[in-house]
Every structure is written in structure tokens, then in C-alpha cells.
Amino acid sequence: xxxxxxxxxxxxxxxxxxxxxxxxxxxxxxxxxxxxEVKEGHLYGNLIDILKNAAPIMLLAIGLTLVxxxxxxxxxxxxxxxxxxxxxxxxxxxxxxxxPKYPLAVAIVAALxxxxxxxxxxxxxxxxxxxxxxxxxxxxFVAGRGIAMVLTNAMVIWxxxxxxxxFGQGYWLGLPFSIYLVAGxxxxxxxxxxxxxxxxxxxxxxxxxxxxxxxxxxAKNILLGVxxxxxFCAGVxxxxxxxxxxxxxxxxxxxxxxxxxxxxxxxGGTSLNGGKFYLLGSMVGALIIQxxxxxxxxxxxxxxxxxxxxxxxxxxxxxxxxxxFRHRIxxxxxxxxxxx
Amino acid sequence: xxxxxLNDRNVPVLVILALFLLMFGWGSVAYTxxxxxxxxxxxxIDNAYLLILAVGMTFVIISGGIDLSVGSMLGLATxxxxxxxxxxxxxxxxxILIVLLVGTxxxxxxxxxxxxxxxPPFIITLAGLYLARGLCYVVSLDTIAINDGxxxxxxxxxxxxxGDNFVSPSAVIALxxxxxxxxVLRFTRFGRTVYAIGGNEQSALLMGLPVARTKIAxxxxxxxxxxxxxIVFTFYTLSGYALDGKGMELDAIATVVIGGTLLTGGVGSxxxxxxxxxxxxxxxxxxxxxxxxxxxxxxxxxxFLVFLFCFLQRLFEARKGTTAVRxxxxxxxxxASG
Numbered sequence: 160x161x162x163x164x165x166x167x168x169x170x171x172x173x174x175x176x177x178x179x180x181x182x183x184x185x186x187x188x189x190x191x192x193x194x195x196e197v198k199e200g201h202l203y204g205n206l207i208d209i210l211k212n213a214a215p216i217m218l219l220a221i222g223l224t225l226v227x228x229x230x231x232x233x234x235x236x237x238x239x240x241x242x243x244x245x246x247x248x249x250x251x252x253x254x255x256x257x258x259p260k261y262p263l264a265v266a267i268v269a270a271l272x273x274x275x276x277x278x279x280x281x282x283x284x285x286x287x288x289x290x291x292x293x294x295x296x297x298x299x300f301v302a303g304r305g306i307a308m309v310l311t312n313a314m315v316i317w318x319x320x321x322x323x324x325x326f327g328q329g330y331w332l333g334l335p336f337s338i339y340l341v342a343g344x345x346x347x348x349x350x351x352x353x354x355x356x357x358x359x360x361x362x363x364x365x366x367x368x369x370x371x372x373x374x375x376x377x378a379k380n381i382l383l384g385v386x387x388x389x390x391f392c393a394g395v396x397x398x399x400x401x402x403x404x405x406x407x408x409x410x411x412x413x414x415x416x417x418x419x420x421x422x423x424x425x426x427g428g429t430s431l432n433g434g435k436f437y438l439l440g441s442m443v444g445a446l447i448i449q450x451x452x453x454x455x456x457x458x459x460x461x462x463x464x465x466x467x468x469x470x471x472x473x474x475x476x477x478x479x480x481x482x483x484f485r486h487r488i489x490x491x492x493x494x495x496x497x498x499x
Numbered sequence: 500x501x502x503x504x505l506n507d508r509n510v511p512v513l514v515i516l517a518l519f520l521l522m523f524g525w526g527s528v529a530y531t532x533x534x535x536x537x538x539x540x541x542x543x544i545d546n547a548y549l550l551i552l553a554v555g556m557t558f559v560i561i562s563g564g565i566d567l568s569v570g571s572m573l574g575l576a577t578x579x580x581x582x583x584x585x586x587x588x589x590x591x592x593x594x595i596l597i598v599l600l601v602g603t604x605x606x607x608x609x610x611x612x613x614x615x616x617x618x619p620p621f622i623i624t625l626a627g628l629y630l631a632r633g634l635c636y637v638v639s640l641d642t643i644a645i646n647d648g649x650x651x652x653x654x655x656x657x658x659x660x661x662g663d664n665f666v667s668p669s670a671v672i673a674l675x676x677x678x679x680x681x682x683v684l685r686f687t688r689f690g691r692t693v694y695a696i697g698g699n700e701q702s703a704l705l706m707g708l709p710v711a712r713t714k715i716a717x718x719x720x721x722x723x724x725x726x727x728x729x730i731v732f733t734f735y736t737l738s739g740y741a742l743d744g745k746g747m748e749l750d751a752i753a754t755v756v757i758g759g760t761l762l763t764g765g766v767g768s769x770x771x772x773x774x775x776x777x778x779x780x781x782x783x784x785x786x787x788x789x790x791x792x793x794x795x796x797x798x799x800x801x802x803f804l805v806f807l808f809c810f811l812q813r814l815f816e817a818r819k820g821t822t823a824v825r826x827x828x829x830x831x832x833x834x835a836s837g
Binding site for chain 1 (some may be wrong): 536565612615616617618619621622624625626627628630632633634635636637639640663666741746752755756761762763793794796797798799801802803806810813
């Protein structure tokens with residue numbers, strides 16, 4: 160079966176196996192985990208909740224996957240989420256009757272423009288000035304949350320504009336609307352990267368930027384592009400986050416999201432050393448994180464403690480990715496065999 | 500003499516010194532009551548914990564690494580000390596010893612992972628950030644107030660200097676850490692090895708320097724400094740709160756970078772870091788004196804300063820570098836150390 164073999168070759172099988180194990184665990188130990196029902200024409204249940212709650216991280220992970228494929232990193236995405244949420248909130252205004260200050264479309268376009276501009280800033284620092292990606296995006300990580308707080312005047316802005324709620328709370332054909340956003344963006348990204356040479360260019364910049372440049376790839380613009388795109392994705396994610404709680408909190412919106420998104424990408428099989436990326440893997444990674452969180456909730460453990468589990472997962476995954484670790488383990492087994 | 504003063508190593512430190520004097524001078528002219536010896540000393544009192552974190556971070560960054568866990572390690576230190584003092588009623592000195600041991604042990608653990616399995620410091624310390632923050636909540640979900648006599652005394656006592664001026668015991672601890680840090684970096688074999696690893700780890704290894712031992716020691720040291728910073732922070736707030744030190748890792752990194760330490764490793768000084776912290780503190784005081792600006796502007800100004808200093812560093816490198824070096828350094832990923 161060629162399809163099964165190609166599935167094994169793509170690294171997707173490992174993240175899927177991990178997700179499968181988590182779901183299996185829940186099947187046996189969490190009562191009603193797979194229970195689903197139709198209420199008011201929408202599907203309800205744990206699985207739908209996982210999809211819905213994972214949406215903001217999935218959106219971030221799409222952009223971040225491409226950044227990491229170039230051997231870069233973008234730690235500013237959480238702050239950009241806060242900026243996007245802040246912009247949309249001040250443009251819609253906190254009018255109690257629900258009349259938006261500016262039309263909804265204007266607010267959305269402005270939020271996306273602001274976050275794309277943030278991405279452009281990161282991209283210029285990395286591709287033109289030549290700063291290390293961690294440092295370049297660190298600047299906006301620090302300043303971005305400050306910008307969001309100054310925008311919202313350090314207050315939580317509550318929104319009452321009903322149509323805006325669709326991004327985070329709306330349903331379409333029985334499924335949460337945010338899922339369609341994720342699917343749309345994912346499809347678009349997959350088409351652009353896999354049906355054109357852009358994906359190959361991104362990977363070659365990640366493997367060896369100098370060689371890529373010598374073979375005629377405009378490495379600088381590829382780098383610029385992935386950071387701009389990552390900013391845009393963070394903007395979309397910000398809209399979903401803001402709409403879910405119908406408020407913009409510059410301090411907490413998107414807080415620590417960058418870590419979850421990086422974790423999702425790494426869990427999905429994209430190596431931090433760049434050169435290869437798996438968009439679908441990153442999506443599965445985001446689902447693993449969300450399923451893990453939901454599982455921990457189901458056991459009545461304080462949500463904050465879930466961070467300890469996440470940390471242990473990161474250690475385990477990075478050890479598995481470490482060549483030295485694998486060699487050492489392989490060495491133990493081989494030694495055993497030769498002795499026997 | 501001028502040429503020695505103006506050599507490459509000193510230029511960034513002199514720039515930051517000038518910036519600090521400029522900002523402090525501007526504040527003194529613009530706002531009445533800004534200029535006083537006590538106000539200068541307050542910079543050390545209010546930023547003692549940050550100074551301690553930043554000294555540990557200086558070692559890490561000079562070695563070409565990064566430690567993102569220091570903020571939550573500080574939080575963990577405040578939680579453990581508050582919990583042991585108020586719930587277990589242990590002797591305060593024993594509590595301090597335990598906290599320092601826990602911090603050093605966590606740093607040691609991360610250093611071992613980074614060294615033995617060749618893992619990126621960024622990811623390992625990022626996971627450390629999660630781990631320490633999660634452990635805070637394992638200790639307690641609620642804020643714990645500290646009523647212990649020793650900690651109260653440390654919080655309220657003053658060390659008198661000339662005139663009516665004073666510093667807090669925390670500031671004395673911080674300055675001692677700076678002094679020891681500066682001495683170790685400059686005058687010991689360990690310090691030299693830290694610079695050598697940051698300059699080129701492969702060469703350091705070929706020179707027969709104890710790279711593995713030193714790298715693990717660096718992360719243990721950073722863990723120790725985070726724990727000590729946490730204790731000093733506890734003197735400051737007299738409570739343990741699970742969100743203490745949120746985002747502080749970036750303040751620490753920012754002050755180290757502003758202080759002239761190169762993020763690519765190999766260059767930097769503890770003295771520069773002190774100046775970085777002073778500039779950071781002065782920005783905060785200026786914003787307080789200004790009155791109308793929201794305190795979040797501090798973050799924006801800090802972000803801008805980090806940008807400015809990184810940008811200047813790139814300019815210096817580009818001017819010094821030969822063509823070959825420049826081709827490589829144009830592409831950031833190639834210069835990132837593995």
C-alpha cells in the first residue's frame with residue numbers, strides 16, 4: 160500500500176500516534192469524553208471544544224511553521240495577538256448598545272494591517288539588518304505588549320458589537336466558525352507553498368542561506384516574506400481571541416501563546432534546525448497541546464499546573480529530536496546485542 | 500591613553516555610560532527633586548533583583564547561550580520561600596539555603612540537557628520557564644504573605660551611607676554579586692573559558708578548555724542568580740505570588756544587551772550590565788516623574804533601546820568584518836550558534 164508507506168515517511172505518523180494515545184487514554188479514563196450532541200443546530204462536545212480552543216494556536220502555528228522552516232523563530236506572535244485585539248477593540252469601541260464606532264470591516268482590516276506591519280518590522284530586522292531571529296522578535300515581544308497596553312490605555316475594553324462574535328463564538332454548518340478560518344488559511348498556505356516553488360525556496364533558505372542565494376533564490380525576500388506572513392497569522396489569531404471573550408486585554412491576550420505555538424510546530428515534526436516543514440503536523444501538534452490541556456482539566460487539576468506537564472513534554476520531544484540522545488540510546492541497544 | 504580607552508571593547512560601554520549620564524542629567528534639569536544622591540541609590544534599591552538576574556544572564560549570553568527561565572525561576576523562589584516560612588515555619592536561613600539549592604539544581608539540570616544532548620538553550624530554558632511557573636502553582640495557587648521576622652527585618656532595615664543617604668540590604672547583596680561576577684569574568688580561568696566558548700565553542704574545545712563543565716556551570720550559576728534574585732525580590736514584596744517575575748527574563752536580557760554584551764557571544768562585561776540596569780531604572784523613574792505617561796511606555800522604550808543597541812552592534816560588526824565574514828553574517832541563521 161503506497162499511501163500507508165508515504166504516510167510513514169512523512170513524519171505525520173508520530174504526532175498522529177501521540178494524539179491517538181491521548182485520545183485512547185481519554186476513551187478509557189475520562190467519562191463522556193467522546194460524547195457529542197446537537198443543540199440548536201450546533202455540534203457540542205469535548206472534541207468540538209478542543210478544535211475550537213486550539214484554533215488560535217493553530218493559526219499562529221501556520222505562520223510559525225514557515226518561519227521555523229527558515230531556521231528562524233518568532234517569539235513576538237503573542238504580543239502581536241494582543242496588538243491585533245487592541246486595534247480591533249478601539250476601532251469598534253465599547254458602546255453598550257453595540258453600535259460600532261467604525262464599520263466592522265474597517266476594524267478588521269486595520270487589525271490585520273497592524274499585525275502585518277508588525278511582521279514586516281520583524282522581517283526587516285532579520286532579513287535586511289541581519290539580527291538573529293530570537294533577538295529581532297524579542298524587541299517586539301517586549302515592546303508589543305507595551306504598545307497593546309498603550310493602545311487600550313491599560314484597560315480591558317469590552318465589546319458589544321454582535322456580528323464580531325462570529326470569529327470566536329459563531330457556528331457555520333454545525334461547526335465553530337474559527338475552524339473554517341484555520342482550514343481556509345491552511346489550505347491557502349499549503350497550496351502556495353506546495354504547488355509553487357515557494358515551499359522549496361523556504362526550505363533551502365533554512366538548510367543553507369548562502370547556498371540558496373548562490374543558486375539564485377532571493378533569500379532576503381523569502382525571509383522577509385515568512386515573517387510578514389507570521390505577523391498576518393497572528394493578526395487573524397488575535398481577532399479570534401478577542402472575539403471569543405468579546406474583550407481586549409492587552410496584558411493577557413495571547414499571553415504565552417508564542418510558547419504553545421512553537422511547541423505545536425516542534426511536536427508536529429518541524430525541526431528547529433530548519434530546512435523542512437510539516438504544516439499538517441503543526442496542526443496535529445496544536446491539537447495534542449489542547450487535548451492535553453483538556454485532559455488535565457477533566458482530572459480537576461488546576462489549569463496552571465498543566466504547564467509542568469507541557470514542560471516535560473517539551474523535554475521529551477527535544478530529547479527525541481536530539482541526534483546525540485538517539486545515538487546514545489541506539490548505542491545501549493547495539494551493545495546489548497553484540498554481547499548477546 | 501585615549502586610544503586604550505577607546506578600543507573596541509570599551510566603546511559600547513562608554514556609549515551606554517554617556518546615555519545614562521544624559522538621561523539622568525536630563526531628568527535632573529527637567530524635574531525638580533529628581534537629582535539627589537538618594538535617587539541614584541534608589542536605582543540600586545529598586546532594581547536589586549534585576550541586577551542579580553542580569554549578572555547571571557551576562558555569563559550565559561557571553562557564552563553564546565540564552566536563559567529564558569530566569570523570570571519564572573525568580574517566581575518559584577518567592578513561592579518556595581513564602582511557603583516554607585509561613586506553612587512549614589522553617590528557620591529563615593535554612594529556607595534561603597534550600598531556595599538557592601533548588602535554583603542551582605534546576606539550572607544544573609538544564610545545563611546538562613543542553614550540554615550532553617546538544618539541545619538548543621532557547622528551547623530547553625523555554626521549557627524551564629513553563630516548568631518553574633507550573634511548579635509555582637504546585638506550591639500554592641494563592642498569594643502567601645510573609646510575616647517572618649528575619650525577612651521583615653531584611654525588608655525594612657537600611658544601611659546608612661554618608662549623610663542621610665542609605666541603601667537596602669538587597670542592594671548590598673546585588674552589588675556584592677556584581678563585584679564577584681565582574682572578578683570571576685575578568686580574572687579567573689572560569690571567566691576566560693566563558694569568553695572562549697562564546698567566541699568559538701569548537702576552538703575552545705580544541706584548545707583543551709573544559710567546555711562541558713563550564714557550560715553546565717554557567718547555567719547552574721544563572722539558576723543560582725535567579726534564586727538569589729527571588730529571595731531579594733521577596734525582601735522587596737514580602738510575599739510569594741505565583742506570577743512574580745512574569746516577563747522578567749526579557750528585562751534581564753534587554754539590560755544585558757543594552758549593557759554592550761553581544762548576543763552572538765564572546766563579548767561583554769558585568770560593568771556594562773550594571774549600566775544597562777541603571778538605564779532601565781532611570782527610564783522607569785523618568786516616566787514616573789513625567790506623570791502623564793502610562794507605565795507601559797517603559798516596555799516600549801526598552802524595546803526601542805534594545806533595537807538601537809542591536810542595530811549599532813551590527814553596524815560595528817559590518818564595518819570591522821572582512822568580505823568573507825560579511826557574506827556569512829548577512830544571513831542571521833548562519834551566525835546563530837548551535
